[in-house]
Amino acid sequence: MATSSPVQASHAEQSARTEHLLRAAHVSRGQRRAQLLDEAIVSGVPLARTIARRYRGRGVDNEDLEQIAVEHLIRAVRNYRPALDSDFRSYAVPTIRGGIRHHFRDNAWAIKLPRRLQEIQSRVNAVQTTLALTLGHWPDHAELAEAISVDVAEIVEAEQARGCFQPTSLDAERTTEAGTPVPAREVAQPGNTYELVDQLHSLLPVVDRLPERDQLILRRRFVDHYTQAEIGAEIGVSQMQVSRRLRTIIGHLQLALSA
Numbered sequence: 001m002a003t004s005s006p007v008q009a010s011h012a013e014q015s016a017r018t019e020h021l022l023r024a025a026h027v028s029r030g031q032r033r034a035q036l037l038d039e040a041i042v043s044g045v046p047l048a049r050t051i052a053r054r055y056r057g058r059g060v061d062n063e064d065l066e067q068i069a070v071e072h073l074i075r076a077v078r079n080y081r082p083a084l085d086s087d088f089r090s091y092a093v094p095t096i097r098g099g100i101r102h103h104f105r106d107n108a109w110a111i112k113l114p115r116r117l118q119e120i121q122s123r124v125n126a127v128q129t130t131l132a133l134t135l136g137h138w139p140d141h142a143e144l145a146e147a148i149s150v151d152v153a154e155i156v157e158a159e160q161a162r163g164c165f166q167p168t169s170l171d172a173e174r175t176t177e178a179g180t181p182v183p184a185r186e187v188a189q190p191g192n193t194y195e196l197v198d199q200l201h202s203l204l205p206v207v208d209r210l211p212e213r214d215q216l217i218l219r220r221r222f223v224d225h226y227t228q229a230e231i232g233a234e235i236g237v238s239q240m241q242v243s244r245r246l247r248t249i250i251g252h253l254q255l256a257l258s259a
Helices: 006-026 032-051 062-079 088-107 115-137 141-148 150-161 188-207 211-221 228-236 237-257
Strands: 174-175 181-183
Touching: 006 032, 006 088, 032 062, 032 088, 062 088, 115 150, 115 211, 141 150, 181 211, 188 211, 188 237, 211 228, 211 237, 228 237
Parallel strands: none
Antiparallel strands: 174 181
């Protein structure tokens, strides 16, 4: 028989305590009600922080993320109305996530995109992993467009706009494999464009033949710009394992290019 981990047990206890406080507040009045609601907020802060951590590294300061999460936790506590079969956690999680996502949509863009494109990006993010598991490969633009009922051109436009939360500075340095610093402003020259396009097209069949998890790792690292730690948390492995797998995948792609 499976047993819960200490962390899972702690989360369950925290949720149960918050629920108990909110139900007690619901039948209380005056100062007692206010005190119980304040205790419920304190009890729910770990949940808010956990949700906020999932959005780190995307162009918003970590402290700001936590503040936004706690603000929407407070809103959830104030608005929750317990019922016979209700559950505060199920009510609070989408409230907090929605608040964070609205902050990204309305305030965190370095380049302000039309709301239409922001919404398409959010909808794509919500369905692409599930769709990949269903299809057996990473969905292309046409499959994504069909899944969320928009035109393929809109998917392409939204994908091209990714990275607008926090674009890399042209003054930032990158390093070669030998560790030599190179200014990032030394971008590819126009003369190299056709060669790059040829390489990308030649790699598409290779990428399509990769295992589903390898395709997900590539997508998360180079399209969605997840950190290796975030990728590891999503697929259930360590950051070091993600790093090793990335090296293996990239080596495989390099061999395919040289073949």
